[in-house]
Amino acid sequence: MLLPAGYADGSGRVHRRAVIRKMRGHEEALLYGQALPAGRLVTELIRSCLIRLGDIETISAKLASELYTADRNYLLLELRRITLGDYLPALYVCPRCGAQISASQDLGAVPVRRLEEGGTPEDVAVQLEDGYTDREGVLHTEVVLTMPRGVDEEFVSSIAEKDPLRAQDVLLLRCIRRFGSLPQTALDAYGVKILRDLTMGDRRLLFQVLNSRMPGVDFQCPVHCDSCGAIFQGVLDVTNFFV
Numbered sequence: 001m002l003l004p005a006g007y008a009d010g011s012g013r014v015h016r017r018a019v020i021r022k023m024r025g026h027e028e029a030l031l032y033g034q035a036l037p038a039g040r041l042v043t044e045l046i047r048s049c050l051i052r053l054g055d056i057e058t059i060s061a062k063l064a065s066e067l068y069t070a071d072r073n074y075l076l077l078e079l080r081r082i083t084l085g086d087y088l089p090a091l092y093v094c095p096r097c098g099a100q101i102s103a104s105q106d107l108g109a110v111p112v113r114r115l116e117e118g119g120t121p122e123d124v125a126v127q128l129e130d131g132y133t134d135r136e137g138v139l140h141t142e143v144v145l146t147m148p149r150g151v152d153e154e155f156v157s158s159i160a161e162k163d164p165l166r167a168q169d170v171l172l173l174r175c176i177r178r179f180g181s182l183p184q185t186a187l188d189a190y191g192v193k194i195l196r197d198l199t200m201g202d203r204r205l206l207f208q209v210l211n212s213r214m215p216g217v218d219f220q221c222p223v224h225c226d227s228c229g230a231i232f233q234g235v236l237d238v239t240n241f242f243v
Contacts, residue, residue: 001078003071004114004215005121005147007053007063014120015054020075023049023083023242031242037157038239043150046075065150068121070216072150073238074112077217080241081107088241092223092234099227105236111218121147123177126209128202132180132194140180143206147214148175169195172206 006016027048030041046064053059064072080088086108092101115121123146131141152174160167169192179187179194187194195203212218223234 001074002114003053004074004112004217005068005070006115007056007067007071008120009056013054015056017054018050018071018075019052020049020079020082021051023079028242037154038160039150039153039155039157042072042076043154045079046072046150049079050075065154067150068215069148069150069153070113070214072153073217073219076238076241077107077110077112084242088236090234090236090240094223094225094228094230095232096230097225097228099225101223101225103223103234105221110221110236113215113218115215121215124209124213126206128198128205130199130202132198134182134186138181140182142178142180143176144178145175145206145210145214146177148210166192168207172210175210 001018001020003016003018006014008014023045027045030036030044030048036044043061043064046067047059047061050059050064051057053063056063067075086106088105088107090103090105092103093099094101123144126143126145128141128143131139133139148171152171155174156167156171159170172195173187173192176187182190195206198206219236219238220233221236222231224231
């Protein structure tokens with residue numbers, strides 16, 4: 001299978017062709033264990049089931065954690081498909097009337113955004129509508145984002161269990177390559193506060209770019225509510241992939 005982004009080794013060579021095997025009882029035991037946070041669990045599943053990546057035949061936990069999140073999500077999707085089949089039972093709640101909606105999602109039809117053959121991941125510049133005014137009164141409106149990796153997921157996993165919103169902000173902060181003309185030292189000093197000071201519209205734009213304008217799996221899908229007729233965007237619950 002062809003990964004959405006690919007892995008660049010120490011020499012700069014990019015490996016995108018992956019070979020995986022079905023999950024076994026050893027991996028199932030990891031799913032039901034309590035020892036591993038979510039990010040580390042994904043790393044261990046990939047390390048166990050990824051047989052080869054391009055010319056690389058020895059897959060270490062370090063390599064699995066260095067993969068882009070886009071590639072890790074795609075590998076999880078394909079692991080689920082070859083292990084348990086294409087159809088995933090899903091439950092949604094209508095945001096208009098509160099009705100519960102049961103559906104069967106075809107994982108084979110989930111859209112995947114891939115780089116072109118020979119392409120490499122590029123940072124994305126985002127123009128904020130309102131921007132951030134620093135302590136000197138300077139307005140910063142351009143944010144340059146890079147793609148998250150497994151190491152970023154692992155870093156925020158323990159935070160996510162107690163404070164999902166903070167984990168989301170920390171992950172976004174780790175993906176900011178540049179914020180206006182702020183030096184990196186200032187950005188590090190501000191921490192997640194700089195994101196909390198943004199308007200909701202600017203925050204939503206940054207997360208939208210991170211989730212939909214970069215290579216990766218599109219886990220959003222249109223859902224129709226039979227009770228009130230509403231159509232809304234549902235999100236496939238990856239945590240229930242293998243349950």
